[in-house]
Amino acid sequence: ILFRPVSGSSLGLFRIFFGLVMFRDFFDFYLYFSNYLSKTKLLLQHDGFGWMEMLPNQMLLPFFLLMGLCSILFILGIHYRINSIVIFLGFAYCFFLDKGHYNNHFYLYTITLLFFALVNARWCSLSVKKAITIPYWQLFLFKAQFFIVYFYGAIAKINWDWLEGFPMRYWLRELGGDFNGVLGSLYSSEFGALFFSYSGLLFDGFIGFMLFSRRFRRVALVFVILFHAHNYFLFSIGSFPVAMTCATLVFANPRKGEEIIAFFKRWKTRNYT
Secondary structure (H helix, E strand, O other), X not given: OOOOEEEOHHHHHHHHHHHHHHHHHHHXXXXXXXXXXXXXXXXXXXXXXXXXXXXXXXXXXXXXXXXXXXXXXXXXXXXXXXXXXXXXXXXXXXXXXXXXXXXXXXXXXXXXXXXXXXXXXXXXXXXXXXXXXXXXXXXXXXXXXXXXHHHHHHHHHOOHHHHOOOOHHHHHHHXXXXXXXXXXXXXXXXXXXXXXXXXXXXXXXHHHHHHXXXXXXXXXXXXXXXXXXXXXXXXOOOOHHHHHHHHHHHHOOOOHXXXXXXXXXXXXXXXXX
């Protein structure tokens, strides 16, 4: 089953959106490196990566301009394989250079970029005009990885502190003062702390199974959008909510990209006839 041919359009569509996320993150990394990390006297390096060194200040702008350009070419699918490898190596460098800015989302992005370097996600690229067929395992790689993110997120929450409403209680109370009325009361309440703690646990525990299920996939999509939109607007967790919302594309029908293109072609024909 892992080697059966499927359309590569949903994976190609995910490539486009994930490339946009990478372009934005490289821009944020440039600001962080140039304004903060380049001024530090000590790097907290990961085990085995002590050989990495901070780029000279005069090399930061050329390096991140190159990463931005390769991200754009990745989005457009031009020299896809080369640009996949380049932005994987570039993002890995940013991630492993210093553990002081460690973020498990960056770890996920590094793995995702490695997967893109291994698969064929050229659908809807300027260099390939025809339909793309890929073996199912290339799509399954991404599905399995995102399932693991959600499921192990639930496992990590099964601890006494989380079940007692910590640290959600403190996070929400910080937000409570920014809202009036019902939302302000909810975020400041004991019920709110427990509600969001347990709903987050249940979401992570079940959403991966729902996304794999044809019967519950559409319902799962609603929960994914609501969950990540809430986190995006309330918490400062970067591009992760956007990336994970876009990741639902790999769980969709592999022909989803082709169906979207066909829909717009029909809509265009209907409006111009």
